[in-house]
Amino acid sequence: MSDYKTGLDFAKKLDQNDPLKTYRDKFLIPKDKDGNEMIYLCGNSLGLQPKTTKSYIDQELKDWANLGVEGHTDAKNPWLPYHEFLTENMAKVVGAKPIEVVTMNTLTANLHFMMVSFYKPTSKRYKIVIEADAFPSDKYAVESQLRHHGFDDKAGLILWKPREGEELYHYEDLESIVEQHSDEIALIMIGNTNYYTGQFFDMKRITQLGHKHGCMVGFDCAHGAGNVQLNLHDSGADFAIWCTYKYLNSGPGSLAGAFVHERHAHDKSLNRFTGWWSHNKQTRFNMRHEFDVLPGAEGWQLSNPPILSLAAIRASLDIFAEVGMEVLTEKSRKITGYFEFLLKQLGEDTIRIITPENPKERGCQLSIQVKNADKNLHKKLTEAGVISDWREPDVIRCAPVPLYNSYQDVYKTVEKLKELV
Template sequence: MSNFKTGIDFAKEQDENDTLSCYRNQFHIPKDKQGNDMIYLCGNSLGLQPKATKDYINQELEDWANLGVEGHTHAKNPWLGYHEFLTDSMAKVVGAKPIEVVVMNTLTANLHFMMVSFYKPTIERYKIIIEADAFPSDKYAVESQLRHHGYDDKEGLLLWKAREGEELLRYEDLEAILKEHGDDVALVMIGGVNYYTGQFFDLKRITELGHKHGCMVGFDCAHGAGNVELNLHDSGADFAVWCTYKYLNSGPGSLGGCFVHERHAHNKRLNRFTGWWSHNKETRFKMRDEFDAIPGAEGWQLSNPPILSMAAIKASLDIFEEIGMKKLNEKSRALTAYFEFLLKQVGDDSIRIITPENPDERGCQLSIQVKNADRSLHDKLTDAGVISDWREPDVIRCAPIPLYNSYQDVYHMVERLKNILE
């Protein structure tokens, strides 16, 4: 959509015509001291709470109170297989088959578990490629895997860097790294959407490139799940991990998700850390049987599911199931493009958007670089009723979430930013 207009009337008109605008009322919107809705553009750090979440969790608390241990089999949503209630919806969110997806553990723990299976270093091939400005936890995780296997964590890590004076990564540079070092690389592990710039990578292109050079390929989709159409199955990636507390609105520190491509589903020879919840469901409670891995992503579980966290995930996923990623993505593109349009109308040379302009190369996050700014700019925005996210040295990350943000949110945010800069 390119026929945007300045002025609040246009924003109001877009909200009136938005078929998803009613979903805003299904979320708790933080309020300022006067009781007015804040402009919440920080769902890329922590998604807002669906109003239904309390009921979903209370259901499990009631069943625990009334049934005790019997809740495992007799709760309204029996706890024994609770994670299975999430599988189909989560698979649709990330573009995978149900056998390829499981909700378990937390993000970086899942990354380690995946690397146990898919980072298989040898004397000749042990290096790992990661983007230079990856989320720190990813970098720390892969460095620790190198050390764990006895390799130098600096020499063994190859960084896909942006060129001098640029923020966005170029595929030609990744190709050059693999052309030079491909025979040394065991794993390519990239953030599907970069947390800082908001650049959404072509997962299929990266996977095909890595596989061409004999590497395993995995993605951290923390900033992609619930934000963009990941199409993980079609990408061909060996594995992916993500959290659910950002775009998937499951609450602070909630569980993560794992994708393992179906070509690995029945490979019981793959090295993995195991626990009783990855064991054959039919014989799990016989207790004394030898380990027998469940086919698919479920075979990477260790422990029985934490029900209260999963209940919060279910509350959010039921909304995603109702709408579908296609409709969410359509609104996201329009809302983000409108946000971009308004920022460009500010007419202040100190403002620069470092997120890609191409809507196929980004989600809803726009990373706004403000020349000579420091955190005081972010603090002034907060005082003006805008909750955004500051990243050093000079970037404000804003994510207009299609589930609960409006065109008027975006309009008022830009107006308040303009007033602060003036």
């Protein structure tokens, strides 16, 4: 959309015509000490709490109080199959089939569990490709897997780097890396939406490249789930993982998600760590049966999940099911484009946006470099009522989340930034 305009009236007009305008009222917006709503642009770090979350959790607390252990079967939402209540809606959010998705564990734990199955190194083919500025936890995890298998964690890690003087990654450089090391690479593991720049990668292209050269391919979708249309099934990726506390609004440290492509669903020969929750549901509680793995992503579960966390995720997923990712990403493109338009009015000698300009290559996050600024600017922005996110050395990450951010939020943020710089 190229016909954005400056001025508060235009922002108000966009809000009036926003098909998602009523959804802001479904979330609890943080307030300052005077009771005024803050401008919250930090959903890429921790999403806001839906107002319904409390009632979803209260129901489980009530059933636990009244039923005790019988709540596993007799609760309003029985606890034994509780994770299954989330599967269909989660699959829609990430573009997968229900058999390919499970809600379990936490993000980095899921990455390790996936690598147990899909990182299968040999003495010759053992290297792992990851983007140079991956989220640190991913880098630590793959390095530890290399060490665990007896390899040097520096020699075994191949970094896909931006070109000198640039922040964004070029597919041609990844293609060169994979072609050059094709018989040495066991796994390509990329953060599908880069946490620092907000660059959203073409997962299908990367997967096809990896598979062409005999590599397994996985993605960390922590900054993509609930933000962009992932289309995980169509991407062909072997596995993916994501957290639910960012764009999926499930609360700090809440359970994560995992995707295993349908083609692996019935492969019982895949090496994996197992526990009783990955065992056949029909005989799970007959304690003396030999292990019989469940088909699909559920076969990677280990333990019965924490119900209170699942309840919070379910509250949020019900909102996503109402809206749908298509409508959500349509507003995302529009509000992020408007934000970009306003920031550019400040002049390139003041502001530089390092996130890709192409809307197909980003979600709602814009990563902003302000010339000659340091963390003090971010501190002042917070004091001015805007909650955003600072990343060293010089980037302010702002994410106008389409479910609860308004066009006026974006307008006011740029006005405050203009005053500060």
